[in-house]
Amino acid sequence: MQIVIDNLSLNYGDNSVFSGLSLDIVDGESLVLLGPSGCGKTSTMRCIAGLEEPSTGSITIGDRTVFSATDGINISPHRRNVGMVFQSYAVWPHKTVFENVAYSLRRQRVGGGQIRERVGRVLELVGLAEMADRGASLLSGGQMQRVALARSLVMQPSVLLLDEPLSNLDARLRERLRLELRELQLSLGLTSVYVTHDQVEAFALADRIALMQDGKILQLASPEEIYAHPATTSLASFLGVGNIFGCTVDRGGAHVADSDLIVELPASAKALSGATSVCMRPEDLTVAPLADGLHGSNTWAGHILVSSFQGASIRYRVALDAGPTLDAVAARRSGPTLRTGERVTVTCPVEAAQVLLDDGGPAPTATDLVTTGVAA
Structure with missing residues:
Protein backbone atom coordinates (compact mmCIF):
# COMPACT_ATOMS: atom_id res chain seq x y z
CA MET A 1 0.00 0.00 0.00
CA GLN A 2 1.19 3.51 -0.79
CA ILE A 3 1.45 5.93 2.14
CA VAL A 4 1.14 9.66 1.52
CA ILE A 5 1.90 12.13 4.32
CA ASP A 6 1.00 15.68 3.37
CA ASN A 7 1.94 18.83 5.32
CA LEU A 8 1.78 17.06 8.68
CA SER A 9 2.41 18.91 11.94
CA LEU A 10 2.52 17.54 15.48
CA ASN A 11 2.60 19.65 18.63
CA TYR A 12 2.76 18.80 22.33
CA GLY A 13 1.48 21.98 23.89
CA ASP A 14 3.87 24.72 22.84
CA ASN A 15 6.47 22.22 21.69
CA SER A 16 6.54 21.48 17.95
CA VAL A 17 7.77 17.97 17.13
CA PHE A 18 7.62 18.61 13.38
CA SER A 19 5.84 21.01 11.06
CA GLY A 20 4.93 20.78 7.37
CA LEU A 21 6.25 17.21 7.03
CA SER A 22 5.48 15.58 3.66
CA LEU A 23 6.52 12.11 2.53
CA ASP A 24 5.42 9.72 -0.23
CA ILE A 25 6.13 6.01 0.41
CA VAL A 26 5.46 3.85 -2.64
CA ASP A 27 3.71 0.49 -2.60
CA GLY A 28 6.04 -2.33 -1.50
CA GLU A 29 8.84 0.00 -0.44
CA SER A 30 10.94 -0.33 2.68
CA LEU A 31 11.50 3.20 3.98
CA VAL A 32 13.78 3.78 6.96
CA LEU A 33 13.42 6.88 9.13
CA LEU A 34 16.93 7.52 10.39
CA GLY A 35 18.05 10.17 12.84
CA PRO A 36 19.19 10.95 16.38
CA SER A 37 16.91 10.74 19.40
CA GLY A 38 14.32 13.51 19.46
CA CYS A 39 14.33 14.17 15.70
CA GLY A 40 10.67 13.12 15.23
CA LYS A 41 11.09 9.72 13.55
CA THR A 42 9.10 7.67 16.09
CA SER A 43 6.43 10.37 16.31
CA THR A 44 6.04 10.22 12.52
CA MET A 45 5.52 6.46 12.71
CA ARG A 46 3.03 6.80 15.56
CA CYS A 47 1.03 9.29 13.49
CA ILE A 48 0.81 6.73 10.65
CA ALA A 49 -0.34 4.08 13.13
CA GLY A 50 -2.95 6.38 14.66
CA LEU A 51 -1.29 6.45 18.09
CA GLU A 52 -0.73 10.22 17.84
CA GLU A 53 -3.15 12.83 16.51
CA PRO A 54 -1.36 15.42 14.36
CA SER A 55 -2.27 19.09 14.51
CA THR A 56 -2.48 19.67 10.75
CA GLY A 57 -2.15 17.80 7.47
CA SER A 58 -3.33 14.44 6.19
CA ILE A 59 -2.28 10.78 5.96
CA THR A 60 -3.48 8.42 3.23
CA ILE A 61 -2.89 4.66 3.15
CA GLY A 62 -3.71 3.21 -0.24
CA ASP A 63 -6.81 5.01 -1.47
CA ARG A 64 -8.12 5.62 2.05
CA THR A 65 -7.60 8.80 4.06
CA VAL A 66 -6.95 7.74 7.65
CA PHE A 67 -6.30 11.25 8.95
CA SER A 68 -7.25 14.71 7.75
CA ALA A 69 -7.22 17.72 10.02
CA THR A 70 -9.19 19.72 7.45
CA ASP A 71 -11.97 17.13 7.02
CA GLY A 72 -12.04 16.00 10.64
CA ILE A 73 -11.02 12.41 9.82
CA ASN A 74 -9.07 10.34 12.34
CA ILE A 75 -9.51 6.59 11.84
CA SER A 76 -8.74 4.62 15.04
CA PRO A 77 -5.54 2.51 15.06
CA HIS A 78 -7.28 -0.89 14.97
CA ARG A 79 -9.17 0.10 11.80
CA ARG A 80 -6.11 1.24 9.80
CA ASN A 81 -4.91 -2.32 9.05
CA VAL A 82 -1.41 -1.41 10.15
CA GLY A 83 0.91 -3.86 11.91
CA MET A 84 3.39 -2.50 14.43
CA VAL A 85 6.45 -4.12 16.00
CA PHE A 86 7.84 -2.28 19.01
CA GLN A 87 11.26 -2.16 20.64
CA SER A 88 9.87 -4.09 23.62
CA TYR A 89 8.68 -7.55 22.66
CA ALA A 90 5.42 -7.36 24.70
CA VAL A 91 5.21 -11.17 24.61
CA TRP A 92 3.00 -12.86 27.23
CA PRO A 93 5.38 -15.19 29.13
CA HIS A 94 2.58 -17.45 30.42
CA LYS A 95 1.33 -18.24 26.90
CA THR A 96 2.84 -20.47 24.23
CA VAL A 97 4.24 -19.13 20.97
CA PHE A 98 1.07 -20.21 19.17
CA GLU A 99 -1.21 -18.55 21.74
CA ASN A 100 0.76 -15.30 21.58
CA VAL A 101 0.45 -15.09 17.80
CA ALA A 102 -3.19 -16.26 17.75
CA TYR A 103 -4.37 -13.84 20.43
CA SER A 104 -5.48 -11.00 18.13
CA LEU A 105 -7.25 -13.38 15.76
CA ARG A 106 -9.22 -14.85 18.66
CA ARG A 107 -10.17 -11.35 19.80
CA GLN A 108 -11.60 -10.82 16.31
CA ARG A 109 -13.51 -14.13 16.60
CA VAL A 110 -11.77 -15.71 13.62
CA GLY A 111 -12.69 -19.39 13.24
CA GLY A 112 -10.46 -22.02 14.82
CA GLY A 113 -9.51 -23.66 11.53
CA GLN A 114 -8.51 -20.35 9.98
CA ILE A 115 -6.53 -19.43 13.09
CA ARG A 116 -4.53 -22.67 12.90
CA GLU A 117 -3.87 -22.16 9.20
CA ARG A 118 -2.84 -18.48 9.46
CA VAL A 119 -0.73 -18.88 12.60
CA GLY A 120 0.97 -21.99 11.21
CA ARG A 121 1.81 -20.19 7.97
CA VAL A 122 3.28 -17.11 9.66
CA LEU A 123 5.28 -19.16 12.19
CA GLU A 124 6.78 -21.04 9.27
CA LEU A 125 7.58 -17.70 7.67
CA VAL A 126 9.52 -16.41 10.69
CA GLY A 127 11.20 -19.75 11.44
CA LEU A 128 9.28 -20.68 14.61
CA ALA A 129 7.04 -23.50 13.33
CA GLU A 130 8.79 -26.09 15.51
CA MET A 131 8.36 -23.91 18.62
CA ALA A 132 4.61 -23.34 18.36
CA ASP A 133 3.91 -25.18 21.64
CA ARG A 134 6.87 -23.80 23.56
CA GLY A 135 6.22 -21.42 26.44
CA ALA A 136 7.26 -17.86 25.60
CA SER A 137 9.26 -17.62 28.83
CA LEU A 138 11.64 -20.25 27.42
CA LEU A 139 12.50 -18.23 24.31
CA SER A 140 15.67 -16.25 23.58
CA GLY A 141 15.52 -12.53 22.81
CA GLY A 142 15.74 -13.16 19.07
CA GLN A 143 12.94 -15.73 19.21
CA MET A 144 10.74 -13.33 21.18
CA GLN A 145 11.30 -10.68 18.54
CA ARG A 146 10.20 -13.17 15.89
CA VAL A 147 7.02 -13.83 17.91
CA ALA A 148 6.31 -10.09 18.00
CA LEU A 149 6.84 -9.90 14.24
CA ALA A 150 4.61 -12.95 13.61
CA ARG A 151 1.88 -11.41 15.77
CA SER A 152 1.79 -8.40 13.45
CA LEU A 153 2.05 -10.39 10.20
CA VAL A 154 -0.77 -12.79 11.13
CA MET A 155 -3.20 -9.85 10.96
CA GLN A 156 -2.29 -9.47 7.24
CA PRO A 157 -1.54 -5.75 7.52
CA SER A 158 -1.40 -3.38 4.57
CA VAL A 159 1.60 -1.66 6.13
CA LEU A 160 4.21 -2.88 8.62
CA LEU A 161 5.71 -0.36 11.06
CA LEU A 162 8.84 -1.29 13.03
CA ASP A 163 10.13 0.89 15.86
CA GLU A 164 13.77 -0.09 16.57
CA PRO A 165 12.78 -3.76 17.02
CA LEU A 166 16.37 -5.07 17.11
CA SER A 167 17.95 -2.63 19.53
CA ASN A 168 17.68 -4.97 22.55
CA LEU A 169 19.57 -7.81 20.82
CA ASP A 170 23.28 -8.54 20.81
CA ALA A 171 25.32 -7.43 17.78
CA ARG A 172 25.65 -10.82 16.05
CA LEU A 173 21.96 -11.68 16.39
CA ARG A 174 20.99 -8.19 15.28
CA GLU A 175 23.03 -8.61 12.10
CA ARG A 176 21.38 -11.94 11.30
CA LEU A 177 17.86 -10.68 11.94
CA ARG A 178 18.45 -7.64 9.72
CA LEU A 179 18.97 -9.96 6.77
CA GLU A 180 15.95 -12.05 7.72
CA LEU A 181 13.75 -8.97 8.04
CA ARG A 182 14.89 -7.68 4.65
CA GLU A 183 14.31 -11.06 3.01
CA LEU A 184 10.85 -11.25 4.57
CA GLN A 185 9.88 -7.75 3.43
CA LEU A 186 11.04 -8.44 -0.12
CA SER A 187 9.29 -11.81 -0.33
CA LEU A 188 5.98 -10.40 0.94
CA GLY A 189 6.22 -7.17 -1.07
CA LEU A 190 5.01 -5.43 2.07
CA THR A 191 5.21 -1.65 2.47
CA SER A 192 7.23 -1.06 5.62
CA VAL A 193 8.42 1.91 7.65
CA TYR A 194 11.37 1.23 9.95
CA VAL A 195 12.63 3.60 12.65
CA THR A 196 16.26 3.46 13.80
CA HIS A 197 19.19 5.60 14.90
CA ASP A 198 21.67 2.98 13.63
CA GLN A 199 22.94 3.81 10.14
CA VAL A 200 24.24 0.27 9.52
CA GLU A 201 20.74 -1.05 10.16
CA ALA A 202 19.28 1.61 7.87
CA PHE A 203 21.63 0.73 5.03
CA ALA A 204 20.81 -2.98 5.38
CA LEU A 205 17.02 -2.64 5.39
CA ALA A 206 16.07 0.33 3.23
CA ASP A 207 15.02 0.92 -0.33
CA ARG A 208 15.18 4.59 0.65
CA ILE A 209 16.33 6.41 3.76
CA ALA A 210 14.75 9.57 5.14
CA LEU A 211 17.43 11.32 7.20
CA MET A 212 15.74 13.43 9.89
CA GLN A 213 17.01 16.21 12.12
CA ASP A 214 14.96 18.53 14.32
CA GLY A 215 11.64 17.39 12.84
CA LYS A 216 12.71 17.84 9.21
CA ILE A 217 13.71 15.41 6.47
CA LEU A 218 17.07 16.78 5.33
CA GLN A 219 17.86 14.06 2.78
CA LEU A 220 15.72 11.38 1.13
CA ALA A 221 17.57 8.92 -1.10
CA SER A 222 18.74 5.35 -1.59
CA PRO A 223 21.26 3.89 0.90
CA GLU A 224 23.94 4.02 -1.79
CA GLU A 225 23.30 7.71 -2.47
CA ILE A 226 23.12 8.61 1.23
CA TYR A 227 26.40 6.81 1.89
CA ALA A 228 28.27 8.21 -1.10
CA HIS A 229 26.89 11.75 -1.04
CA PRO A 230 25.64 12.93 2.37
CA ALA A 231 24.04 16.34 1.89
CA THR A 232 25.84 18.21 4.68
Whole structure:
Protein backbone atom coordinates (compact mmCIF):
# COMPACT_ATOMS: atom_id res chain seq x y z
CA MET A 1 0.00 0.00 0.00
CA GLN A 2 1.19 3.51 -0.79
CA ILE A 3 1.45 5.93 2.14
CA VAL A 4 1.14 9.66 1.52
CA ILE A 5 1.90 12.13 4.32
CA ASP A 6 1.00 15.68 3.37
CA ASN A 7 1.94 18.83 5.32
CA LEU A 8 1.78 17.06 8.68
CA SER A 9 2.41 18.91 11.94
CA LEU A 10 2.52 17.54 15.48
CA ASN A 11 2.60 19.65 18.63
CA TYR A 12 2.76 18.80 22.33
CA GLY A 13 1.48 21.98 23.89
CA ASP A 14 3.87 24.72 22.84
CA ASN A 15 6.47 22.22 21.69
CA SER A 16 6.54 21.48 17.95
CA VAL A 17 7.77 17.97 17.13
CA PHE A 18 7.62 18.61 13.38
CA SER A 19 5.84 21.01 11.06
CA GLY A 20 4.93 20.78 7.37
CA LEU A 21 6.25 17.21 7.03
CA SER A 22 5.48 15.58 3.66
CA LEU A 23 6.52 12.11 2.53
CA ASP A 24 5.42 9.72 -0.23
CA ILE A 25 6.13 6.01 0.41
CA VAL A 26 5.46 3.85 -2.64
CA ASP A 27 3.71 0.49 -2.60
CA GLY A 28 6.04 -2.33 -1.50
CA GLU A 29 8.84 0.00 -0.44
CA SER A 30 10.94 -0.33 2.68
CA LEU A 31 11.50 3.20 3.98
CA VAL A 32 13.78 3.78 6.96
CA LEU A 33 13.42 6.88 9.13
CA LEU A 34 16.93 7.52 10.39
CA GLY A 35 18.05 10.17 12.84
CA PRO A 36 19.19 10.95 16.38
CA SER A 37 16.91 10.74 19.40
CA GLY A 38 14.32 13.51 19.46
CA CYS A 39 14.33 14.17 15.70
CA GLY A 40 10.67 13.12 15.23
CA LYS A 41 11.09 9.72 13.55
CA THR A 42 9.10 7.67 16.09
CA SER A 43 6.43 10.37 16.31
CA THR A 44 6.04 10.22 12.52
CA MET A 45 5.52 6.46 12.71
CA ARG A 46 3.03 6.80 15.56
CA CYS A 47 1.03 9.29 13.49
CA ILE A 48 0.81 6.73 10.65
CA ALA A 49 -0.34 4.08 13.13
CA GLY A 50 -2.95 6.38 14.66
CA LEU A 51 -1.29 6.45 18.09
CA GLU A 52 -0.73 10.22 17.84
CA GLU A 53 -3.15 12.83 16.51
CA PRO A 54 -1.36 15.42 14.36
CA SER A 55 -2.27 19.09 14.51
CA THR A 56 -2.48 19.67 10.75
CA GLY A 57 -2.15 17.80 7.47
CA SER A 58 -3.33 14.44 6.19
CA ILE A 59 -2.28 10.78 5.96
CA THR A 60 -3.48 8.42 3.23
CA ILE A 61 -2.89 4.66 3.15
CA GLY A 62 -3.71 3.21 -0.24
CA ASP A 63 -6.81 5.01 -1.47
CA ARG A 64 -8.12 5.62 2.05
CA THR A 65 -7.60 8.80 4.06
CA VAL A 66 -6.95 7.74 7.65
CA PHE A 67 -6.30 11.25 8.95
CA SER A 68 -7.25 14.71 7.75
CA ALA A 69 -7.22 17.72 10.02
CA THR A 70 -9.19 19.72 7.45
CA ASP A 71 -11.97 17.13 7.02
CA GLY A 72 -12.04 16.00 10.64
CA ILE A 73 -11.02 12.41 9.82
CA ASN A 74 -9.07 10.34 12.34
CA ILE A 75 -9.51 6.59 11.84
CA SER A 76 -8.74 4.62 15.04
CA PRO A 77 -5.54 2.51 15.06
CA HIS A 78 -7.28 -0.89 14.97
CA ARG A 79 -9.17 0.10 11.80
CA ARG A 80 -6.11 1.24 9.80
CA ASN A 81 -4.91 -2.32 9.05
CA VAL A 82 -1.41 -1.41 10.15
CA GLY A 83 0.91 -3.86 11.91
CA MET A 84 3.39 -2.50 14.43
CA VAL A 85 6.45 -4.12 16.00
CA PHE A 86 7.84 -2.28 19.01
CA GLN A 87 11.26 -2.16 20.64
CA SER A 88 9.87 -4.09 23.62
CA TYR A 89 8.68 -7.55 22.66
CA ALA A 90 5.42 -7.36 24.70
CA VAL A 91 5.21 -11.17 24.61
CA TRP A 92 3.00 -12.86 27.23
CA PRO A 93 5.38 -15.19 29.13
CA HIS A 94 2.58 -17.45 30.42
CA LYS A 95 1.33 -18.24 26.90
CA THR A 96 2.84 -20.47 24.23
CA VAL A 97 4.24 -19.13 20.97
CA PHE A 98 1.07 -20.21 19.17
CA GLU A 99 -1.21 -18.55 21.74
CA ASN A 100 0.76 -15.30 21.58
CA VAL A 101 0.45 -15.09 17.80
CA ALA A 102 -3.19 -16.26 17.75
CA TYR A 103 -4.37 -13.84 20.43
CA SER A 104 -5.48 -11.00 18.13
CA LEU A 105 -7.25 -13.38 15.76
CA ARG A 106 -9.22 -14.85 18.66
CA ARG A 107 -10.17 -11.35 19.80
CA GLN A 108 -11.60 -10.82 16.31
CA ARG A 109 -13.51 -14.13 16.60
CA VAL A 110 -11.77 -15.71 13.62
CA GLY A 111 -12.69 -19.39 13.24
CA GLY A 112 -10.46 -22.02 14.82
CA GLY A 113 -9.51 -23.66 11.53
CA GLN A 114 -8.51 -20.35 9.98
CA ILE A 115 -6.53 -19.43 13.09
CA ARG A 116 -4.53 -22.67 12.90
CA GLU A 117 -3.87 -22.16 9.20
CA ARG A 118 -2.84 -18.48 9.46
CA VAL A 119 -0.73 -18.88 12.60
CA GLY A 120 0.97 -21.99 11.21
CA ARG A 121 1.81 -20.19 7.97
CA VAL A 122 3.28 -17.11 9.66
CA LEU A 123 5.28 -19.16 12.19
CA GLU A 124 6.78 -21.04 9.27
CA LEU A 125 7.58 -17.70 7.67
CA VAL A 126 9.52 -16.41 10.69
CA GLY A 127 11.20 -19.75 11.44
CA LEU A 128 9.28 -20.68 14.61
CA ALA A 129 7.04 -23.50 13.33
CA GLU A 130 8.79 -26.09 15.51
CA MET A 131 8.36 -23.91 18.62
CA ALA A 132 4.61 -23.34 18.36
CA ASP A 133 3.91 -25.18 21.64
CA ARG A 134 6.87 -23.80 23.56
CA GLY A 135 6.22 -21.42 26.44
CA ALA A 136 7.26 -17.86 25.60
CA SER A 137 9.26 -17.62 28.83
CA LEU A 138 11.64 -20.25 27.42
CA LEU A 139 12.50 -18.23 24.31
CA SER A 140 15.67 -16.25 23.58
CA GLY A 141 15.52 -12.53 22.81
CA GLY A 142 15.74 -13.16 19.07
CA GLN A 143 12.94 -15.73 19.21
CA MET A 144 10.74 -13.33 21.18
CA GLN A 145 11.30 -10.68 18.54
CA ARG A 146 10.20 -13.17 15.89
CA VAL A 147 7.02 -13.83 17.91
CA ALA A 148 6.31 -10.09 18.00
CA LEU A 149 6.84 -9.90 14.24
CA ALA A 150 4.61 -12.95 13.61
CA ARG A 151 1.88 -11.41 15.77
CA SER A 152 1.79 -8.40 13.45
CA LEU A 153 2.05 -10.39 10.20
CA VAL A 154 -0.77 -12.79 11.13
CA MET A 155 -3.20 -9.85 10.96
CA GLN A 156 -2.29 -9.47 7.24
CA PRO A 157 -1.54 -5.75 7.52
CA SER A 158 -1.40 -3.38 4.57
CA VAL A 159 1.60 -1.66 6.13
CA LEU A 160 4.21 -2.88 8.62
CA LEU A 161 5.71 -0.36 11.06
CA LEU A 162 8.84 -1.29 13.03
CA ASP A 163 10.13 0.89 15.86
CA GLU A 164 13.77 -0.09 16.57
CA PRO A 165 12.78 -3.76 17.02
CA LEU A 166 16.37 -5.07 17.11
CA SER A 167 17.95 -2.63 19.53
CA ASN A 168 17.68 -4.97 22.55
CA LEU A 169 19.57 -7.81 20.82
CA ASP A 170 23.28 -8.54 20.81
CA ALA A 171 25.32 -7.43 17.78
CA ARG A 172 25.65 -10.82 16.05
CA LEU A 173 21.96 -11.68 16.39
CA ARG A 174 20.99 -8.19 15.28
CA GLU A 175 23.03 -8.61 12.10
CA ARG A 176 21.38 -11.94 11.30
CA LEU A 177 17.86 -10.68 11.94
CA ARG A 178 18.45 -7.64 9.72
CA LEU A 179 18.97 -9.96 6.77
CA GLU A 180 15.95 -12.05 7.72
CA LEU A 181 13.75 -8.97 8.04
CA ARG A 182 14.89 -7.68 4.65
CA GLU A 183 14.31 -11.06 3.01
CA LEU A 184 10.85 -11.25 4.57
CA GLN A 185 9.88 -7.75 3.43
CA LEU A 186 11.04 -8.44 -0.12
CA SER A 187 9.29 -11.81 -0.33
CA LEU A 188 5.98 -10.40 0.94
CA GLY A 189 6.22 -7.17 -1.07
CA LEU A 190 5.01 -5.43 2.07
CA THR A 191 5.21 -1.65 2.47
CA SER A 192 7.23 -1.06 5.62
CA VAL A 193 8.42 1.91 7.65
CA TYR A 194 11.37 1.23 9.95
CA VAL A 195 12.63 3.60 12.65
CA THR A 196 16.26 3.46 13.80
CA HIS A 197 19.19 5.60 14.90
CA ASP A 198 21.67 2.98 13.63
CA GLN A 199 22.94 3.81 10.14
CA VAL A 200 24.24 0.27 9.52
CA GLU A 201 20.74 -1.05 10.16
CA ALA A 202 19.28 1.61 7.87
CA PHE A 203 21.63 0.73 5.03
CA ALA A 204 20.81 -2.98 5.38
CA LEU A 205 17.02 -2.64 5.39
CA ALA A 206 16.07 0.33 3.23
CA ASP A 207 15.02 0.92 -0.33
CA ARG A 208 15.18 4.59 0.65
CA ILE A 209 16.33 6.41 3.76
CA ALA A 210 14.75 9.57 5.14
CA LEU A 211 17.43 11.32 7.20
CA MET A 212 15.74 13.43 9.89
CA GLN A 213 17.01 16.21 12.12
CA ASP A 214 14.96 18.53 14.32
CA GLY A 215 11.64 17.39 12.84
CA LYS A 216 12.71 17.84 9.21
CA ILE A 217 13.71 15.41 6.47
CA LEU A 218 17.07 16.78 5.33
CA GLN A 219 17.86 14.06 2.78
CA LEU A 220 15.72 11.38 1.13
CA ALA A 221 17.57 8.92 -1.10
CA SER A 222 18.74 5.35 -1.59
CA PRO A 223 21.26 3.89 0.90
CA GLU A 224 23.94 4.02 -1.79
CA GLU A 225 23.30 7.71 -2.47
CA ILE A 226 23.12 8.61 1.23
CA TYR A 227 26.40 6.81 1.89
CA ALA A 228 28.27 8.21 -1.10
CA HIS A 229 26.89 11.75 -1.04
CA PRO A 230 25.64 12.93 2.37
CA ALA A 231 24.04 16.34 1.89
CA THR A 232 25.84 18.21 4.68
CA THR A 233 28.68 17.95 7.19
CA SER A 234 26.39 17.24 10.15
CA LEU A 235 24.62 14.43 8.25
CA ALA A 236 27.96 12.89 7.30
CA SER A 237 29.07 13.09 10.92
CA PHE A 238 25.86 11.41 12.11
CA LEU A 239 26.31 8.66 9.52
CA GLY A 240 29.69 7.85 11.03
CA VAL A 241 31.74 9.15 8.10
CA GLY A 242 35.32 9.57 9.29
CA ASN A 243 38.03 12.18 8.82
CA ILE A 244 35.90 15.33 8.45
CA PHE A 245 37.81 18.60 8.74
CA GLY A 246 36.81 22.22 8.28
CA CYS A 247 38.48 23.74 5.23
CA THR A 248 38.57 26.51 2.67
CA VAL A 249 38.46 25.59 -1.02
CA ASP A 250 40.22 27.23 -3.93
CA ARG A 251 41.75 26.08 -7.20
CA GLY A 252 44.63 24.55 -5.30
CA GLY A 253 42.36 22.21 -3.33
CA ALA A 254 41.00 22.04 0.22
CA HIS A 255 43.12 23.84 2.80
CA VAL A 256 42.40 22.10 6.13
CA ALA A 257 41.83 24.56 8.97
CA ASP A 258 44.56 24.97 11.61
CA SER A 259 47.05 22.83 9.69
CA ASP A 260 49.41 22.74 6.72
CA LEU A 261 47.43 20.00 4.98
CA ILE A 262 46.16 20.63 1.45
CA VAL A 263 43.92 17.99 -0.14
CA GLU A 264 43.73 17.86 -3.93
CA LEU A 265 40.10 17.60 -5.03
CA PRO A 266 38.19 16.37 -8.06
CA ALA A 267 37.09 19.21 -10.34
CA SER A 268 33.43 19.00 -9.25
CA ALA A 269 34.29 19.60 -5.60
CA LYS A 270 36.22 22.80 -6.34
CA ALA A 271 33.02 24.48 -7.53
CA LEU A 272 31.51 24.54 -4.01
CA SER A 273 31.55 27.79 -2.08
CA GLY A 274 30.66 28.88 1.42
CA ALA A 275 31.50 27.14 4.70
CA THR A 276 32.79 23.68 3.85
CA SER A 277 34.50 20.60 5.27
CA VAL A 278 36.66 18.04 3.50
CA CYS A 279 36.02 14.34 4.04
CA MET A 280 38.32 11.36 3.43
CA ARG A 281 36.71 8.04 4.34
CA PRO A 282 38.96 5.63 6.29
CA GLU A 283 38.26 2.78 3.86
CA ASP A 284 39.51 4.91 0.92
CA LEU A 285 42.93 5.58 2.46
CA THR A 286 46.06 3.53 1.89
CA VAL A 287 48.72 3.28 4.61
CA ALA A 288 52.22 2.04 3.71
CA PRO A 289 55.69 2.11 5.25
CA LEU A 290 57.50 5.37 4.56
CA ALA A 291 59.81 4.93 1.56
CA ASP A 292 62.23 7.39 -0.03
CA GLY A 293 60.19 10.57 -0.34
CA LEU A 294 56.56 11.27 -1.19
CA HIS A 295 55.21 10.46 -4.63
CA GLY A 296 51.83 11.21 -6.22
CA SER A 297 48.84 13.36 -5.31
CA ASN A 298 47.41 13.39 -1.78
CA THR A 299 50.28 11.45 -0.22
CA TRP A 300 51.42 12.58 3.19
CA ALA A 301 53.96 11.44 5.76
CA GLY A 302 53.13 10.64 9.35
CA HIS A 303 53.45 8.07 12.12
CA ILE A 304 51.06 5.49 13.54
CA LEU A 305 49.48 6.37 16.88
CA VAL A 306 47.32 3.24 17.15
CA SER A 307 47.30 -0.03 15.24
CA SER A 308 44.20 -2.13 15.99
CA PHE A 309 43.76 -5.62 14.57
CA GLN A 310 40.02 -6.26 13.96
CA GLY A 311 39.98 -9.67 12.30
CA ALA A 312 39.18 -9.08 8.64
CA SER A 313 40.65 -5.57 8.78
CA ILE A 314 43.25 -3.46 10.56
CA ARG A 315 42.41 0.01 11.78
CA TYR A 316 45.12 2.65 11.97
CA ARG A 317 45.14 6.09 13.55
CA VAL A 318 47.86 8.14 11.89
CA ALA A 319 49.22 11.52 12.98
CA LEU A 320 50.24 13.41 9.83
CA ASP A 321 53.30 15.66 9.87
CA ALA A 322 51.08 18.33 8.30
CA GLY A 323 48.85 18.42 11.38
CA PRO A 324 45.62 16.35 11.37
CA THR A 325 45.11 12.85 12.68
CA LEU A 326 43.44 10.41 10.25
CA ASP A 327 41.71 7.07 10.64
CA ALA A 328 42.38 4.43 7.98
CA VAL A 329 41.09 0.90 7.51
CA ALA A 330 43.12 -1.70 5.61
CA ALA A 331 42.18 -5.25 4.62
CA ARG A 332 44.10 -7.80 6.69
CA ARG A 333 45.68 -9.33 3.59
CA SER A 334 46.71 -6.04 1.98
CA GLY A 335 50.15 -6.21 3.57
CA PRO A 336 52.00 -6.64 6.87
CA THR A 337 50.49 -5.10 9.98
CA LEU A 338 52.14 -1.77 10.74
CA ARG A 339 53.07 -1.04 14.32
CA THR A 340 52.59 1.87 16.69
CA GLY A 341 55.24 4.55 16.15
CA GLU A 342 56.17 3.36 12.65
CA ARG A 343 56.74 6.05 10.02
CA VAL A 344 54.25 5.72 7.16
CA THR A 345 52.68 7.42 4.18
CA VAL A 346 48.92 7.90 3.84
CA THR A 347 47.43 8.25 0.36
CA CYS A 348 43.92 9.37 -0.58
CA PRO A 349 42.81 9.05 -4.23
CA VAL A 350 41.82 12.45 -5.58
CA GLU A 351 38.40 11.17 -6.67
CA ALA A 352 37.72 9.86 -3.12
CA ALA A 353 38.11 13.26 -1.45
CA GLN A 354 34.77 14.95 -0.84
CA VAL A 355 33.79 18.48 0.09
CA LEU A 356 30.63 18.87 2.16
CA LEU A 357 28.64 22.01 2.83
CA ASP A 358 28.40 22.98 6.48
CA ASP A 359 24.87 23.50 7.77
CA GLY A 360 25.03 25.93 10.63
CA GLY A 361 26.94 23.88 13.21
CA PRO A 362 30.57 24.50 14.06
CA ALA A 363 32.91 23.18 11.37
CA PRO A 364 35.28 20.43 12.57
CA THR A 365 38.92 21.47 12.82
CA ALA A 366 42.08 19.55 12.06
CA THR A 367 42.23 18.38 15.68
CA ASP A 368 38.70 16.96 15.61
CA LEU A 369 38.41 13.27 14.76
CA VAL A 370 35.12 11.76 13.65
CA THR A 371 35.52 8.01 13.50
CA THR A 372 33.30 5.49 11.75
CA GLY A 373 30.89 3.41 13.79
CA VAL A 374 27.31 3.25 14.97
CA ALA A 375 25.89 6.61 15.97
CA ALA A 376 24.48 6.78 19.46
